[in-house]
Amino acid sequence: MTETNADSTTVPPAETAAGAATWPAPAGVAADAELIGAAVTAAGRGLVDRETVAEVVTLCAVAGEHLLVVGAPGTAKSEAVRRIAGQLGGRYFEYLLGRFTEPNELFGPVDLRGLREGRVEFETAGMLPEAEIAFLDEVFLGSTAVLNTLLGLLNERVFRRGRTVLDSPLRVCVGAANRLPEDPALAAFADRFLARVFVEPVADARLEELLEAGRRPAAAPAAPGDLLGAIDRLATAARACDLDEVTPLLGTALRRLRSAGVPLSDRRAVRSQHLVAAAAVLDGRTTASARDLWVLPLIAPTADTQALARDTLADLVEKAANRSLAHAAEELSRSTAARVERLARSGSALLAEHRGLPAGRDSRLRLEAALREIDAGFDPADLPAALAGIRADLVAAVAPS
Secondary structure (H helix, E strand, O other): OOOOOOOOOOOOOEEOOOOOEEOOOOHHHHHHHHHHHHHHHHHHOOOOOOHHHHHHHHHHHHHOOOEEEEOOOOOOHHHHHHHHHHHHOOOEEEEEOOOOOOHHHHHOOEOHHHHHOOOOOEOOOOOHHHOOEEEEEOHHHOOHHHHHHHHHHHHHOEEEEOOEEEEOOOOEEEEEEOOOOOOHHHHHHHOOOOEEEEOOOOOHHHHHHHHHHHOOOOOOOOOOOOOHHHHHHHHHHHHOOEOOOOHHHHHHHHHHHHHOOOOOOHHHHHHHHHHHHHHHHHOOOOEOOHHHHHHHHHHOOOHHHHHHHHHHOOOOOOOOOOOOOHHHHHHHHOOHHHHHHHHHHHHHHHHHHHHHOOOOHHHHHHHHHHHHHHHHHOOHHHOOHHHHHHHHHHHHHHOOO
């Protein structure tokens, strides 16, 4: 990423809902971040413990990076990706790879008319080269021919095969696998997925929530006039994001991770700035800060090294949070600020849903669960202002009529 320092007038920082100081951004960036945050919230409705997957897909789409999701079969990896893709809109491509998957199943068949004239060209309409968001399940099972072609597409956003050369509109490719590959030959390919999310089955304590969510329909896809335009505007803002303030902290964080034994290549270290900048603009800012360092565990290559990264960076990310990506920021930073942001956003979304639907037992149970979580996490005397109003509204909503 080319780092461009945005010129701005120095003004006093504003207070966010989580209580952290942040610099005001152009109205367009803040408005686009709010639009995307609403889409992410809609995509996460009905997902239990998979909101982070949907949010990191969005982060990577703005950062121009790719995501690898690793988890056992049946852990809703594909469902989370489909839901956020449905909210963002645009051309979506999904495929389950296998050992015998042919390149034309992903990239399109040979153009027979061109072939009769001696030209080897490919028909890419509706295929991966023309997708804007892509999901490839069991991505490491592809043949050498598939992975080599895919590697060029991921690296350069250009599809080259035969005489066909096509600029791809791909914002993000999400690869999924049951486990990380052990074959060293796949290491270079796997490294093209900068961000990684590891998922486990939903914990026993949340099984009732999972069962209840399974009875509710998914949120309707976004209306025509999709949100990819907002993603593209935020991506442009991220490329111009001012990283000067955060660079010393980022350098300190990366040195700590390497010293702790987290293997980070120079390429992954440099490209981590893409995620930091994307986090900043999705939080409505054009200047990155320590608030955005929660993204760094995503670049650690394994589940164990991600846990190590969270512990190693705990003091650097203690004030990290994100308005649009509240679940991911909380999961990856474990900060109080991120927890406040997530509870405020989820509480507001639940209240809005409750007001728009007929009163029912399921709705009441979810409101009561949100209220219990706020009360379990904060002493009433220390309740942050951002949550006080939400809590009062929740109490009123669950009170007997």
